[in-house]
Amino acid sequence: EAQVTQNPRYLITVTGKKLTVTCSQNMNHEYMSWYRQDPGLGLRQIYYSMNVEVTDKGDVPEGYKVSRKEKRNFPLILESPSPNQTSLYFCASSWDRSYNEQFFGPGTRLTVL
Amino acid sequence: QKEVEQNSGPLSVPEGAIASLNCTYSDRGSQSFFWYRQYSGKSPELIMSIYSNGDKEDGRFTAQLNKASQYVSLLIRDSQPSDSATYLCAAPHDYKLSFGAGTTVTVRA
Numbered sequence: 001e002a003q004v005t006q007n008p009r010y011l012i013t014v015t016g017k018k019l020t021v022t023c024s025q026n027m028n029h030e031y032m033s034w035y036r037q038d039p040g041l042g043l044r045q046i047y048y049s050m051n052v053e054v055t056d057k058g059d060v061p062e063g064y065k066v067s068r069k070e071k072r073n074f075p076l077i078l079e080s081p082s083p084n085q086t087s088l089y090f091c092a093s094s095w096d097r098s099y100n101e102q103f104f105g106p107g108t109r110l111t112v113l
Numbered sequence: 114q115k116e117v118e119q120n121s122g123p124l125s126v127p128e129g130a131i132a133s134l135n136c137t138y139s140d141r142g143s144q145s146f147f148w149y150r151q152y153s154g155k156s157p158e159l160i161m162s163i164y165s166n167g168d169k170e171d172g173r174f175t176a177q178l179n180k181a182s183q184y185v186s187l188l189i190r191d192s193q194p195s196d197s198a199t200y201l202c203a204a205p206h207d208y209k210l211s212f213g214a215g216t217t218v219t220v221r222a
Contacts, residue, residue: 033209033210035212040214041214042201042212042213042214042215043157043201043212044212045209045210045211048208048209050208056208058209059209059211090156090157101147101159101162102159102210104156104157104158105156106155106156107155107156
């Protein structure tokens with residue numbers, strides 16, 4: 001089954017404790033992206049990757065890191081999480097850039113205390 | 114100015130009525146536009162894409178694009194309770210896909 005998977009689905013952590021949210025797709029997509037979704041603000045792009053070893057900032061990259069060492073995986077790293085990073089996070093992938101349908105993962109609900 | 118704006122909603126319509134959702138975008142160079150549906154607690158899923166001026170119909174959904182006015186709309190005909198969701202408009206900007214804040218639609222039985 002073609003899908004985007006994210007882990008963990010739910011996470012409660014404390015300020016400053018480094019965490020990684022994993023994202024994996026099995027569709028051989030080149031383009032992958034991370035979004036956060038907050039009430040009233042919609043989906044905002046954090047980082048995106050157009051291919052292996054190619055990543056770039058989205059609209060809200062502060063406090064986040066990403067890497068793309070393999071085509072299928074695109075982990076999101078929060079080196080020192082803060083309460084304002086409490087949000088719902090989605091990973092997405094598509095064939096190329098942003099000009100085609102993006103397939104979204106199930107989401108990760110993160111709470112930073 | 115946001116790249117994509119949705120300023121209508123929340124929208125409540127009776128079952129069987131037409132729900133009309135609107136979206137404007139700022140990047141005149143955008144060539145493709147998307148409508149995603151997101152049920153509460155779920156991830157967005159693509160329901161319509163449109164690339165040319167005019168109307169595109171898919172079942173009960175019709176997307177309308179007017180590039181001169183930088184305006185995209187979505188009509189849901191014969192609305193059903195299962196259409197109750199948040200609808201997100203999206204358009205490419207640079208190498209990113211920008212989303213509007215969404216319009217929440219509730220279909221009353």
